[in-house]
Amino acid sequence: MKILSNIIVKLLLILAAILFISYSQQSLDSYTLGILNNIGIFAILALSYNLINGVTGQFSLEPNGFVAIGAYMTAILLIPADTKSDMYALVDPAPVILHMHSGFLMALIFSGLAAMLVAMLLSFPVFRVRGDYLAIVTLGFGFIIRIFAMNSPAYTNGAMGLNDIPDSANFLWIGGIAVVTFVVMLNVISSKFGRAMKAVRDDEDAAAAMGINTFKIKTTAFMTSAFFEGVGGGLLASFLTTISPDQFSFLMTFQLLIIIVLGGLGSMSGALLATILVMGSMEWLRFLDSDIVIFGHHTGAHPGMRMVIFAVLLIIMMLFARRGLFGDQEFGDLIKKLFSRRRNS
């Protein structure tokens, strides 16, 4: 009975999400839709980054690398061959680049798989170290990917980047995949694998003493995270229609880190809400850059003022919610708590 009502609630929520996504795609103006798309893509990235960083507790700093892999993969797969041979201005494109072509869905899947494969290979050196050292090793990987993109013009067109990527990514794709990512992450967390990931975060030696293969669990989390980061990168490339190595700098990782820490490390609901707040407020605070009238007094236009206010807001939020907005709980936990409190009083 309880399970059945749970399933009904979940189905209703998913239905609501589908309705919202299809309504937005049809009815909203392109500016609002652009913000929503941006939020959707960053939600995918933040949710998957949260799995390795928040849930499994491996402080890694590489998502920009995986996003770059996904973005380039999708771009190369989507751009038609004759456009490519015109676009690669520095050197002729490698023959394999010209032969690669696929539809949008396949391009996204290949992007995810490519990032996942790299994550698998990377996990061998990365998970030999723990803590701060792991952060440095993964940070290095992020740099390597960007430098590789910069210096192998036959594959990536170097610093010029790739343009005219077909814009197949609309909000139906982006919103839909964000919902899928959210559901997958929640399902992972509430399974034995999710429990094992949390166990590794809390105490790695004790986890091993419970029969958990800690390396395997960390690699599982890393590869899952990389898959969705790759897919997110693919969506980003198609959404922006142009990519260059500079976009995938450490700043992207840093932004994701802010989001998941603000939301609460380990909480997927928190990551989702924090994405909306962070990505949204970048737009909603835009009025601060312009001239504001306070009691008839003109402040004058201060471009960049919104970033200052944004930073102050972040500091205030972290002061009052030290473990993030959600701690390590989900929407469901909070609702349950609210109900049980009401029943007790």
Next chain:
Amino acid sequence: MSTSLLEIRNITMQFGGVTAIDDLSFKVDTGDIYGLIGPNGAGKTTIFNIITGNYYPTKGEIYFDDNDITGTKPNHIVTKGIARTFQNIRLFKSMSVLENIMIGFHQRTNYSYPEAILRFPRYFQNEKRIKTEAMGILEEFGIADYANNAATALSYGNQRKVEIARALATQPKLLLLDEPAAGMNPIETEDLSNIIHKIKKDYDLTVLLIEHDMKFVNAMCNKVTVLDYGEMIFEGKPADAIVDEKVVSAYLGDFTHA
């Protein structure tokens, strides 16, 4: 007929120039509650870490159920039927008591990663089964009421129980307890020894424990090994250990040359 479950054969463990364990051999028979005692730094926990695969011994072998298990990884040791607790309680802090126990079922939960993501029926069946079994273990320890509390919110004595219950969830044949009674008051200690006797009988366990509380050891163990500076100085009944000259001098110092 040899019924030894665990056999330590000529184990030597060196850390750099320091010899922590020096050519140590002993046997734990099936059904024993075997005590490992000795002054601080005698190498007791080191032996545990060698048995559970955290350390690889410099020399010697460990046999469990007549199989050589020397150097097997900690997570495989669990599969073979050896579970342990830690000297300082190491529960999973972010999880509830019940989830802590469910972690112990990790290897006996049979569904794959895709099955978990797509929520196949096997996921629900397995989760339901291990939840029921985990509650059963908690009831045995008398802490079922705390199942949904945060593990770290429990009293020290109850946290110990959770740790032992968690080890028990892996279905071990041999249970290694590292100072289970440390920091407990006499009532809690009494409660603990009752529980250890009970689970030993119910689950057909063999227990190897490290302890400083001699009263506890006396009441629990049928055999003890006394270590000092990594060497065995006594093996036999606990009652004989406390009157043995070598053991007394290891704990209190050597008075003969004073």
